[in-house]
Amino acid sequence: MKVAVLKGGRSLERGVSLRSAARVEDALERLGHKVVPIDVGSDLVKRLRAEEPEVAFVAMHGVGGEDGTAQELLEILGIPFTGPDAAACARCIDKVMAKAAMRGAGIPTPDSFAFTQTAFRELGAADALADLEGTLGFPLVVKPSRGGSSLGIKFAGAPTEVPGALIAAFSYDDRVILERFVAGRELAVSVLGTEPLPIVEAIPDGGDRYDFEARYEIGRTRFVCPADLSPTERAAVTDAALATCRALGCEGFARVDLILAADGPWVLEANAIPGLTDTSLLPQAAEAAGMSFEELVTRILDMALAPSAA
Ligand SMILES: Nc1ncnc2c1ncn2[C@@H]1O[C@H](COP(=O)(O)OP(=O)(O)O)[C@@H](O)[C@H]1O
Ligand SMILES: [Mg+2]
Structure with missing residues (x-):
């Protein structure tokens, strides 16, 4: 079977993706499939149209590949692909949305608050930090809403450590979560x-x-x-x-x-x-x-x- 392996992209987890893909390509070849490796970039749609794979193996992690973007294109092109559909990927990549869905379904997920960079810049969110710190207690966990491989995650042991942790998380996403430490x-x-x-x-x-x-x-x-x-x-x-x-x-x-x-x-x-x-x-x-x-x-x-x- 002709299998396109989608990998790389511009995500911060590009390196992990290339390692996942290398292992998958190797296995597919040993299984006798014809492998078309595609390092995902601006020619993705053209390459998929030209190669006409029977199926795409999505070996991408993080924003761009795990968030539904590539999946959406594969759905438009009618190419079957591995892993969840575009909508599910979009829900999973975004911890704010995912946690809301979990709460809605009665699944225990640690208490958290989410803020955008705009909330800090334009709405004075910093003034609310003491209240939420009181609710969550210390240590608390600060993480970018969309991320992975623990990138941008910091534990704050005291109020003085929160601003630095927020800045670190904001360098990965414009929405961050402050979460109760479990x-x-x-x-x-x-x-x-x-x-x-x-x-x-x-x-x-x-x-x-x-x-x-x-x-x-x-x-x-x-x-x-x-x-x-x-x-x-x-x-x-x-x-x-x-x-x-x-x-x-x-x-x-x-x-x-x-x-x-x-x-x-x-x-x-x-x-x-x-x-x-x-x-x-x-x-x-x-x-x-x-x-x-x-x-x-x-x-x-x-x-x-x-x-x-x-
Ligand atoms: N609320 C929490 N309490 C304790 N540890 C946490 C918490 N959130 C994250 N961690 C630690 O950080 C790691 C990565 O967090 P996770 O939410 O899985 O994000 P990522 O998408 O980066 O994997 C976890 O495996 C755990 O070790
Ligand atoms: Mg994790």
């Missing part, structure tokens, strides 16, 4: 078709828990799959993840990030196009379920070609 175990549930894959736990190994750059260096975070959970915990976490996928419309293929606190799971976000690199969580979860990377890629392609068979 202490607990960090879990990720990958969903493939109707089934949740074994749950992955990310365990930071010492160091500064809040320094993401350090944490994602090789060896600073240990991943355990399947996570050591009681049947009750596993059921609660899985239910929250599946409910999140339903609420956001990304059933079939997604990874839900949650924190399991003493009072149960709290959903942080759903990733419409989870990473597929050799250190990514979805492939690790698939492997724990006894699925090779080739089998995983085949399942993802099959769902694109026959969505109802998911």
Whole structure:
């Protein structure tokens, strides 16, 4: 089959996308498919028209590829593609919208407030910070609404740290979230078709828990799959993840990030196009379920070609 692999683009997660795509291309070739690699740019529509792929494998992360932009074009061109549809991607990429949808569906997601840059510049939002800090408490988490790979996320331990964290987050998006910090175990549930894959736990190994750059260096975070959970915990976490996928419309293929606190799971976000690199969580979860990377890629392609068979 002729498969276009969409990758790269101008997203801040371009590097991760290229690594996901390299692994996918390799697997597709080994499976005997004809691979058309496309580094997404201004000639995307022309290239797709010229190549006429039977299906597109979207291996893009972040704004531009995971937010529904590329998916919208694929829908217009009538090319089946992997992963959630444009609308679901648009919901997942935007944490403000995603969290609102979760709340609407009764899914526990940490309390938060969202602000645009305009609110600070033109509406005096800074004057409201003390009130919301009182509601959320410290530490609190500041993050860009649309982002990924922990880019632009900072923990503020005191009011003096909030302005700096806001500036950092605003350099990634013009809307930011201030969120209640949830202490607990960090879990990720990958969903493939109707089934949740074994749950992955990310365990930071010492160091500064809040320094993401350090944490994602090789060896600073240990991943355990399947996570050591009681049947009750596993059921609660899985239910929250599946409910999140339903609420956001990304059933079939997604990874839900949650924190399991003493009072149960709290959903942080759903990733419409989870990473597929050799250190990514979805492939690790698939492997724990006894699925090779080739089998995983085949399942993802099959769902694109026959969505109802998911
Ligand atoms: N409210 C929170 N409480 C505790 N840790 C958080 C919270 N929000 C984010 N984090 C930490 O930051 C990481 C990235 O946050 P997430 O919301 O998943 O954004 P991203 O899209 O960057 O992955 C999480 O995996 C977790 O380690
Ligand atoms: Mg995440």
